[in-house]
Amino acid sequence: ELKVEQNPLFLSMQEGKNYTIYCNYSTTSDRLYWYRQDPGKSLESLFVLLSNGAVKQEGRLMASLDTKARLSTLHITAAVHDLSATYFCAVDNAGNQFYFGTGTSLTVIP
Amino acid sequence: NAGVTQTPKFQVLKTGQSMTLQCAQDMNHEYMSWYRQDPGMGLRLIHYSVGAGITDQGEVPNGYNVSRSTTEDFPLRLLSAAPSQTSVYFCASSSDGEGDTEAFFGQGTRLTVV
Secondary structure: OOOEEEEOOEEEEEOOOOEEEEEEEOOOOOOEEEEEEOOOOOEEEEEEEOOOOOEEEEOOEEEEEEOOOOEEEEEEOOOOHHHOEEEEEEEEEOOOEEEEOOOEEEEEEO | OOOEEEEOOEEEEOOOOOEEEEEEEOOOOOEEEEEEEOOOOOEEEEEEEEEOOEEEEOOOOOOEEEOOOOOOEOOEEEOOOOHHHOEEEEEEEEOOOOOOOOOEEOOOEEEEEO
16 A cells, blocks of 8 residues: 655744655655645645656745655745645555645744 | 536535535546545545546545546445544546646535534
């Protein structure tokens, strides 16, 4: 069974600071995803990572993938309040079964 | 462009009642799936389908049935609701797995079983 572990579960950080969220998964997977969820809302796709060494950046968020270590990171640079949300990583099994981490609830404080 | 549409958005059921959560997508995706989201547990896969007429169980299938008679629709049925099924349910669709495939999620159905 494919397991996805994400840490930390909760993250409170000051505006302007940097931090990294970690995502480990247990077996080989085709793709690694990062999603954002605001309270009471659906999931918004942030990144899809396909191959070892893949790095993608969008604004203050950068995601990377190390398939040998089965590890993905989501790095936050110079956090701002608008980044406050819950972030999920997920891996898929053949493109139709997604296994999610438990999520990281991020709060950015002034 | 509607994407993935779920109905209803909110529902309260009494224990033992049945209901169907509807999910429709207009992207001609082969793959569809249902998840439940509970606090502290992320999203867990209930059932999934790789095409019309084909369904299979995910991590937590007990108490739920699905069918897939068309590409567009993938309803989730609760035959006899239990308080443990109180959760937020998300339907997702995705294409058949090449390249930057991603899953598109509906807006969710918040279900309370009393």
